[in-house]
Amino acid sequence: MDSRDRLIIAELQKDGRLTNQELAERVNLSPSPCLRRLKNLEEQKMITGYTAIIDEKAYGLGVTAFVRIRLISHSREIVDEFEKAIGLLDEVMECYLMTGSDDYLLKILVEELSSYEGFVRKKLHSVPGIASLDTSFAYGMVKRNLTFPNIHKNR
Amino acid sequence: MDSRDRLIIAELQKDGRLTNQELAERVNLSPSPCLRRLKNLEEQKMITGYTAIIDEKAYGLGVTAFVRIRLISHSREIVDEFEKAIGLLDEVMECYLMTGSDDYLLKILVEELSSYEGFVRKKLHSVPGIASLDTSFAYGMVKRNLTFPNIHKNR
DNA sequence: GTTGAAATCCCAGGTCC
């Protein structure tokens, strides 16, 4: 893992469908060593996958909600059941374990406000272990950064 | 935009580097119409790009922070200056405009806790317009969903 | 207008230096 590898990663973050040739040119390498580095990064799970970026609004998912959740307890069973139930909900795009007064932060994607209400009533409310729940809606994305901030370490 | 297109999108969300042939097989189409649909989706900006998914911890970015920010006012100038300054910060991976008592939600990526402190002191504190600032740290990702929830509309 | 088929071009992946 050197600065060349980080360059490769940055280029693939900007365009995940780059051909190896293109990629090689951009990082000033010939195709073979470039491909070898790429395969290494994939094998050591530095690169865990590739995905298409979709315009959520255009797709029909107009509402992004962030939900902060506190659990009734942090016992093993409560936590496991909660996380298992959350794992089954398609609307939950991301779920983070948090420090501070809240335990989890969820990013939810639904069609519109009325569907969010339905999601909470039919699905979230049947997830076990929730003590409190605080929803905020995002009505715009101001910034999205595909590439990571610089790191100075050199290995 | 029909259910076939949604299938194509779902497959590309799961694997953004799928070849057109593979993709065509998975959605039960021959390569040519599949490619034409794909190009359409790209041209109409339904698919806005492709990216590599990187293991942040393995890369060296061990700390994910979510910051909720309230502005001192919502005047055009304050908002514009704030958003412009935020746009320049590499550590800010995502920035959402929020409803509710907070105005913005930021997702921040830094190496470790000490670098977060440095980030706040040297960079965030010089962003104009901030009235209050509330940081929570994520110390684990419980779930990440690459594919969208189902939508029933058929056009 | 939309699908299937064929031909050309170019890339990926392997091997050797």
Place this chain on the structure above:
DNA sequence: GGACCTGGGATTTCAAC
């Protein structure tokens, strides 16, 4: 890390429905 080689995928064109 670089150069060569081969199989296979992408892309364009054309014919058919």
